Amino acid sequence: MTATSTRKLRRMGAKRAGTTIGIGVLAVILTACTPPPAPxxxxxxxxxxxxxxxxxxxxxxxxxxxxxxxxxxxxxxxxxxxxxxxxxxxxxxxxxxxxxxxxxxxxxxxxxxxxxxxxxxxxxxxxxxxxxxxxxxxxxxxxxxxxxxxxxxxxxxxxxxxxxxxxxxxxxxxxxxxxxxxxxxxxxxxxx
Incomplete structure (x- = not known):
């Protein structure tokens, strides 16, 4: 594998990690804003x-x-x-x-x-x-x-x-x- 390929894979991994974290944060925010179910x-x-x-x-x-x-x-x-x-x-x-x-x-x-x-x-x-x-x-x-x-x-x-x-x-x-x-x-x- 070339150095360029390795850097490309690292950037993709970082993007995926950032996307995963972003989705997690979004889920927490949406959950906090969702009203509880009616009794x-x-x-x-x-x-x-x-x-x-x-x-x-x-x-x-x-x-x-x-x-x-x-x-x-x-x-x-x-x-x-x-x-x-x-x-x-x-x-x-x-x-x-x-x-x-x-x-x-x-x-x-x-x-x-x-x-x-x-x-x-x-x-x-x-x-x-x-x-x-x-x-x-x-x-x-x-x-x-x-x-x-x-x-x-x-x-x-x-x-x-x-x-x-x-x-x-x-x-x-x-x-x-x-x-x-x-x-x-x-x-x-x-x-x-």
Missing amino acids: LVDAVRPSMSASPTIETTPSTAPVVDRGPCGASVPVRAVSDPSDPEQLGGKTLEIPVDRGPLDTASGEAVLNAEGTPVAYHVAPGDVFSTIAARFCVAEDWLLIVNHARRDNNGLYAGDTLNLDAHTIFSVGDQNGVVSDNVFPAEFTLPPQR
């Missing part, structure tokens, strides 16, 4: 018919700032496995209503002490935002609604349960009440 209103959730163990999947709903949830107590493993006030080995979550949010604008139902115990879904509500509104984990909300819902979407007018003591008596989905069971080893708090 799904009725996001499909994993079914819990076999077990209340939740498989987490990436949510299509916007990330919601949990805001002033300071009054809520973090969930932790129970120290005494025989303690009846638990949900599957974890301490109970006590909902705190932060008030209506963009995709959680339904009506909260409160008990005599003012604690939210149920929620009536409004059009456009998203499960993750409802959980954030009440300062509870989305997985916890799915579990306390497991017995009476199939968790495959939200419908305006649905009643979501927010109280671990009423798992078998509060909640519905699109006017239907499911009859899902929990595994025998899954500890539930006393039911009312």
